[in-house]
Amino acid sequence: MNLLKKFGLTLLAAATFQTQAASVWKITSGTHTLYIGGTIHLLTPQDYPLPKAYEQAYQAANKVVFETNMDTLNQPQFKRQMQSELSYHDGTTIDQVLSPAPLQSLQDYLNTRHVPLSAIQNLKPSALAISLSMIELKHLGFTSEGVDQFYAQKAQQDHKPKGWLEEPEAQLALLSDLNDQDNDAVVNYTLDDIKDMANTMTKLRNSWRKGDIEAMAAIELNDFKKDYPEIYHSLLVKRNNLWVPQIKAMLENDTTEFVMVGAMHLAGPDSVLEKLKLSGYKVTRL
Numbered sequence: 001m002n003l004l005k006k007f008g009l010t011l012l013a014a015a016t017f018q019t020q021a022a023s024v025w026k027i028t029s030g031t032h033t034l035y036i037g038g039t040i041h042l043l044t045p046q047d048y049p050l051p052k053a054y055e056q057a058y059q060a061a062n063k064v065v066f067e068t069n070m071d072t073l074n075q076p077q078f079k080r081q082m083q084s085e086l087s088y089h090d091g092t093t094i095d096q097v098l099s100p101a102p103l104q105s106l107q108d109y110l111n112t113r114h115v116p117l118s119a120i121q122n123l124k125p126s127a128l129a130i131s132l133s134m135i136e137l138k139h140l141g142f143t144s145e146g147v148d149q150f151y152a153q154k155a156q157q158d159h160k161p162k163g164w165l166e167e168p169e170a171q172l173a174l175l176s177d178l179n180d181q182d183n184d185a186v187v188n189y190t191l192d193d194i195k196d197m198a199n200t201m202t203k204l205r206n207s208w209r210k211g212d213i214e215a216m217a218a219i220e221l222n223d224f225k226k227d228y229p230e231i232y233h234s235l236l237v238k239r240n241n242l243w244v245p246q247i248k249a250m251l252e253n254d255t256t257e258f259v260m261v262g263a264m265h266l267a268g269p270d271s272v273l274e275k276l277k278l279s280g281y282k283v284t285r286l
Helices: 054-058 076-085 099-114 125-139 149-158 168-178 183-195 197-210 211-229 230-251 271-280
Strands: 024-029 034-038 063-066 162-164 257-262 282-285
Touching: 024 054, 034 054, 034 149, 034 230, 054 149, 054 183, 054 257, 063 149, 076 168, 099 125, 099 183, 125 168, 125 183, 149 162, 168 230, 183 197, 183 230, 197 211, 211 230, 230 257, 230 271, 271 282
Parallel strands: 034 257, 063 162, 063 257
Antiparallel strands: 024 034, 024 282
């Protein structure tokens, strides 16, 4: 799992997947209903059209809710702020903060993608992790907008109200907090993930389209939780715990929401779906 997944994800055989299944669930509490869909933040052209359940949930909802404010994320000002906060400005470079072994692994990977170390040397570890993941994903053909961006644009065109679970500044703070953790661990985690990303992404995207959250957890989350517990808690558990009360509140109003979060937030024992089940809500996959 790379640090974007979380923010949750080569469908080389996308056309063969069953489109009647998907990572979309209907949540009910009495007469109140909302929908939750797992998103992949970067896709290949072959991923479209999306599984039918996404459009079904979108049409049934009168409001769409994303992880964060998608409009702000796309503003040049916020992008500059993010770049500034996640870069060194005091002359520090990444080779000065990494141990010899992960630094050599980083250099070896950059050489395979013909990227000079100087191009990323001023990035802090969390931003470096994102950049490495983006380099590999694009190398694998992930050049299309993800589920969240697709529906953010659609909602804008349809004049459908939008909301979000956390401010963009909170996501930026999350990335900044990762820089307080072990720098070697953050970089090693990303490089380890990249080694088998082509195979992993095929399996993950197959599971995502089928709505098989147990398979998603087995592919990624179990080892992630065991090998990098602090990063796992920061990226998934902590945020899930903040989101669930907001989702519960939505189930008490008369609005039908379609909530879209990274697919990995819906898998495993610490997931949003599991927490809702334990709270007594009915969770049904579309």
